[in-house]
Amino acid sequence: MKHYTLFFLLSLPLAFINGQVFTEITGTPFEDVASSSIAFADIDGDNDMDVLIAGAPSFATFPSPISKLYTNDGDGVFSEVENTPFEGVFAPSVAFSDIDGDADMDILITGAISPFTPPISKLYTNDGDGVFSEVENTPFEGVASSSIAFTDIDGDADLDVLITGNSISKLYTNDGNGIFTELTNTPFEGVSSSSIAFADIDGDFDMDVLITGDTAFSWTAPSMPVSKLYTNDGNGLFTEVAATPFDGVHNSSIAFADIDGDNDLDVLITGDTSDLMQPISKLYKNDGSGIFTEVIDHPFIAVSTSSIAFADVDGDNDMDVLITGKTIDQTQNISTLYTNDGNGTFTEVNDMPFAAVSSSSIAFADVDGDADLDILITGDVSTMQAISKLYKNDIINSDYEQVTETNDVYLFPNPANHELIISNMIAIETLRIYDSSGQVVKQLSVDSKKMTVDVTNLPSGNYILELKGDNNSVTKQFVK
Secondary structure (H helix, E strand, O other): OOOOOHHHHHHOOHHHOOOOOEEEEOOOOOOOEEEEEEEEEOOOOOOOOEEEEEEEOOHHHOOOOEEEEEEEOOOOOEEEOOOOOOOOEEEEEEEEEOOOOOOOOEEEEEEEOOOOOOOEEEEEEEOOOOOEEEOOOOOOOOOOOOEEEEEOOOOOOOOEEEEEEOOEEEEEEEOOOOOEEEEOOOOOOOEEEEEEEEEOOOOOOOOEEEEEEEEOOOOOOOOOEEEEEEEEOOOOOEEEOOOOOOOOEEEEEEEEEOOOOOOOOEEEEEEEOOOOOOEEEEEEEEOOOOOEEEEOOOOOOOEEEEEEEEEOOOOOOOOEEEEEEEOOOOOOEEEEEEEEOOOOOEEEOOOOOOOOEEEEEEEEEOOOOOOOOEEEEEEEEEOOEEEEEEEEEOOOOOHHHHHHHHHOOEEEOOOOOOEEEEEOOOOOOEEEEEOOOOOEEEEEEOOOOOEEEEOOOOOOOEEEEEEEOOOOEEEEEEEO
């Protein structure tokens, strides 16, 4: 392993120190899938990242879909868990969450079992050791070509869930014990081929939501792609934001992140703007009050059937982004990494080893415990070939800890199960916690040098803690 002086680390971007950034890990047990969804979580309480992979090997061969769980030994070596109760699905969405407050990761799985049977939305609780049991009689409507997301919409410290797909967008509130009730009379447009993302877009410390997808078809109104933004009043009551600049998209992927270090959440939107393969990749900056303006000059390639994920891949405390999908002429797939200069200016990183995919799913996680973010990519490399490939990040090694310790902010314990203590915060005003996809999962105002943050309801995983004031910014990584 190479070692450098601290001065050298701070003076040269880490992305270019170690040459080849990512290396493919061969010999993994993962089944190749497309039309897929993947999610990392610590399912068995051993402080490493396990993974669930759902999807189908290839639509061209009409195969049996899967939903397979793989446990991690802590060094990034995975083993399939046999005899899980999960239904195999294609066109899926999967999400881990602690739905019942017992400090382990439960899971919701949606998708189609076959073209000839109704789609499902099934919830499974975890006993703490990674053994799952299906929850009967949930109110969730079965969906495919869907998107699902957990968040606390009403400030009661439990995780509610929004489910889209099959021309619905339904919100379900949690009573804290994992009992869900549909919240009726929401303003959400029902969509298919959808993507959703929660974020606090206006700085009022509640979760707003962006929904994309195809509207329902009727004899009086054909389906059309939409991108609709809804703000939350803090009690879970949402209002549509009129006249946003967003293009309507389906077969889409969306993600929020603070790309320019100004303490608000910007958004990247990819997908098709019509049924005639007119894809986009558009970036919009937030003015801090939830007013978005399109960024015209960026390097992102327009894609559909896409997946995008923000993460700090090079250890310079800003959000980089990986984009996969199919380009406008439908002849080329991409998996392209773009690094951020900290001001929201992105540059394509050449010579990455990533397989180019569409109908894809991507997820960052530290699979080997070396404090950097590795990546799993699934999807179609061609109409007859799907992949599931894991890539190890070689940028951030043990030297990364030398850099983060210079800022004098301390986290304890790390990993954290219930409470994260943050001390020695000087002139800090805002605290944000990002998950491994770049989504903000918690935001708080700061009025002291030390505070305790409740992370009980966060899914197990790798997180980035961002602390900001008028004249300083500190970023730390921690594990839940």
